[in-house]
Amino acid sequence: MDFQLTEELLGLQQTVRRLAQDKIKPRAREIDTTGAYPQDLFDEFKKADLLGLCIPEEYGGSGAGIMGLTLTIEEVTKYSNVLGLMLLLTRLPTGPIMIAGTEEQKQRYLPGIAKGTHRAAFCLSEPGAGSDVAGMQTRAAEDRDVKGGYILNGTKCWISGGMQADWFVVFAKTGDPSSRDHTQICSFIVEADSPGVTRPRVDRKMGVKGIDTTEIVLDDVKVGPSQVIGGGFALVMQSLNAMRPIVAARGLGLAEGALMYATEYVKNRPAFGKTIAEFQGIQWEIAKCATEIEAARLLTYRAAWLADQGKFTKEYVPMLSMAKYYASEVAVKASGLAVQLLGAAGYMEDHPTELYYRDARQLTIVEGTSQVQLGLIGKGVLGHDLWWD
Ligand SMILES: Cc1cc2nc3c(=O)[nH]c(=O)nc-3n(C[C@H](O)[C@H](O)[C@H](O)COP(=O)(O)OP(=O)(O)OC[C@H]3O[C@@H](n4cnc5c(N)ncnc54)[C@H](O)[C@@H]3O)c2cc1C
Numbered sequence: 001m002d003f004q005l006t007e008e009l010l011g012l013q014q015t016v017r018r019l020a021q022d023k024i025k026p027r028a029r030e031i032d033t034t035g036a037y038p039q040d041l042f043d044e045f046k047k048a049d050l051l052g053l054c055i056p057e058e059y060g061g062s063g064a065g066i067m068g069l070t071l072t073i074e075e076v077t078k079y080s081n082v083l084g085l086m087l088l089l090t091r092l093p094t095g096p097i098m099i100a101g102t103e104e105q106k107q108r109y110l111p112g113i114a115k116g117t118h119r120a121a122f123c124l125s126e127p128g129a130g131s132d133v134a135g136m137q138t139r140a141a142e143d144r145d146v147k148g149g150y151i152l153n154g155t156k157c158w159i160s161g162g163m164q165a166d167w168f169v170v171f172a173k174t175g176d177p178s179s180r181d182h183t184q185i186c187s188f189i190v191e192a193d194s195p196g197v198t199r200p201r202v203d204r205k206m207g208v209k210g211i212d213t214t215e216i217v218l219d220d221v222k223v224g225p226s227q228v229i230g231g232g233f234a235l236v237m238q239s240l241n242a243m244r245p246i247v248a249a250r251g252l253g254l255a256e257g258a259l260m261y262a263t264e265y266v267k268n269r270p271a272f273g274k275t276i277a278e279f280q281g282i283q284w285e286i287a288k289c290a291t292e293i294e295a296a297r298l299l300t301y302r303a304a305w306l307a308d309q310g311k312f313t314k315e316y317v318p319m320l321s322m323a324k325y326y327a328s329e330v331a332v333k334a335s336g337l338a339v340q341l342l343g344a345a346g347y348m349e350d351h352p353t354e355l356y357y358r359d360a361r362q363l364t365i366v367e368g369t370s371q372v373q374l375g376l377i378g379k380g381v382l383g384h385d386l387w388w389d
Contacts, residue, residue, distance in 0.1 A: 005071070012068055016075040019048060025079040031210040032082075032355050037164060038210055041083055042116065052114025054091045054246075055098075060111035066091070066242065070249040070304040077253030078260070081359035082210040084250040089161045089211075091246055092367075093120035093169045095239040096187050100231045109167065109189060121165035123156035123190075123216055124236065130158075131372050133171075133236055134180045138218065140172035140188065148225030150174070152188065152196075152218040160366075162199055162214030167191050169229070170218065171236060182233035189227040196221040207358035240367055241312040244320035245303035251327035251363045252300050255293050255334035258356040259286065262338035262346070269342075282341065289334050296327040318380030325373035328363035335360040 005013065023044050031038050045051050053069040055061025062068070069091060077084035094113055097105050112118030129135035138154025152172055159168075168190045175184040190197060201215035229235070263286055266276040276282055303323035306316050335356035339346040346353040364370045380386045 009064075009068060009071055012064060013071050013075060015048070016050070016072045019044065020075045020079050020083075024076060024083050028080040028082075028352060029349070029355065031080065032207075035209040035212075037212070038082065038086075042086060045083075045087065046116035050087065051090050051116045053087075055094065055110050055114040059106055060114035062114075065304075065308040066245055067301070067304040067308050070245045070300060073246060073249040074253040074256070074300075077250045078257035080210075081208050081250055081254055081356075081362070084253060085160060085208060085211050088243075088246050088250065089119065089121065090114075092122040092160075092239075092243055093165075093167075095122075095242055096169050096229050096231060096235055097189070099238055099242070100187075100235050101229050102226075104226060105189065105229065112166070118166040119161060119164045120167050120169065121159050121161045121214075121216075122239075123159050123162075123168045123170040125158050126155060127157050131369060134182065134185070134233065136171060136173060136185070137177045138170070138172040139177050140174045140186055140223075142174075143222060146222070146224060148228065150186075150188065150223050150228065152190065152221040152223060154218050156216040156218070158203065158213045159216050160213050161211050162216055163202060163212045165192050168216065170216075185231075185233045185236060187229040187231050187235055188223045189229065190218070190221060190223060191227075194221050194223075206361060207355070208362050237314075238312055241317060241320050242307045243367055244312075244324040245300050245307055247363065247367050248296070248300040248303060248323040248327035251324075251329075251331035251360070252293065252296050254331040254356055254360050254363070255289070255296065255327070258331075258335040258338035258353065258360075259289050259293065261352060261356075262286075262341040265342050265345075265351075276341070285337055285341070289330075289337055292326075292330045293334065296323070296330045299323040300327050315385045318377045318386035321368070321373040321376040321380075324368065325370050325377065328360075329370060331360040331363050332357075 052061030053064040054066055057063040073084045073087050090113055094110055097109055126136050140150040140152050143149035143151050170188050170190045173184045174186050196219040198217045199214050203213045266282055269276045300323045303320045338353040339357050342351055342353050345351055
């Protein structure tokens with residue numbers, strides 16, 4: 001067993017830490033206030049070659065894997081959950097292609113993401129089907145005019161980065177939408193400028209402002225056979241399983257950023273003839289939170305290590321889901337504590353604590369809510385995928 005990061009990963013961590021401190025930290029508040037997409041920071045990521053971390057070298061990436069992306073997102077999210085999301089979006093929609101796509105699809109769609117010439121989004125959720133993926137109503141009917149082609153109809157919602165995306169991975173049912181037959185769920189690559197694709201609505205949301213979530217309507221959208229990934233429900237789940245450490249990294253980084261900020265504050269805040277930090281009650285809160293952050297870090301790194309070895313099939317679900325569940329809950333807890341430790345100041349926009357708190361709330365909902373993760377972990381223990389004997 002080795003708890004040490006490799007020289008390469010340590011180097012990556014240091015480089016990103018500096019970039020995050022110099023370029024991202026000073027911008028976080030303004031991005032939240034304006035809600036404008038931070039294109040200049042996308043360009044910084046592009047310049048620093050951080051957009052292809054999880055993409056293999058043969059497709060234009062740097063091959064740093066899920067571990068490399070996890071460490072990078074952790075550093076970035078210490079200061080901005082939006083920029084963590086920007087990096088996450090290099091993996092979420094490319095995942096199904098890397099797992100189940102054809103060689104042609106990989107050659108065509110992965111290099112653009114790695115080089116930052118293209119962006120993509122992942123379209124799973126629908127107004128009537130979030131946690132209940134099999135309840136999706138988007139229909140993929142066979143195109144009678146094109147052998148192996150399909151025509152898509154349906155509405156996807158809350159799609160992160162939907163406005164900036166050049167292409168989408170869309171999940172739809174090839175049979176009766178009311179059927180819950182898992183084999184009927186199929187994934188497709190849809191170009192954003194395809195006839196019939198519209199983005200009629202951008203959500204007004206609580207946090208993570210700067211990367212919009214969008215409704216995407218598919219009205220008789222034709223996809224050719226070269227855009228069919230396939231995969232069934234298993235591909236949905238494997239794609240999401242491999243993402244657990246990456247979402248967890250956002251929670252981890254956010255928790256670290258919030259606790260560091262609050263710790264520095266209480267060391268300087270006078271009260272009752274001392275500083276707030278000198279009260280044991282405060283020290284214990286910091287200690288408990290720091291312990292939870294380190295526990296989240298261990299779960300997250302292990303999950304990243306598993307995912308990089310292709311261990312994201314059903315039997316690894318409990319370990320992967322634990323990372324996402326725990327790190328996102330710790331983010332909410334740590335940012336809530338940070339608000340509390342600053343008192344009124346923590347509630348005001350003069351400090352980043354209220355922003356950390358609003359941004360953290362997204363993490364226990366996206367890509368499988370905390371309740372869904374607990375369900376998956378529970379099933380894994382009941383079925384002995386996780387067992388200690
Ligand atoms: C900011 C943001 C960005 C997003 N980005 C994307 C994106 O890029 N692509 C995409 O496809 N989706 C995206 N989503 C959607 C997200 O994945 C869904 O919100 C999530 O899957 C939960 O679905 P829901 O919101 O419909 O909640 P519901 O499924 O309606 O659940 C509501 C509540 O019931 C609980 N619940 C549901 N089922 C169970 C159960 N079996 N047992 C116990 N409790 C249960 C849930 O935990 C939750 O608390 C995004 C959401 C947000 C907020």
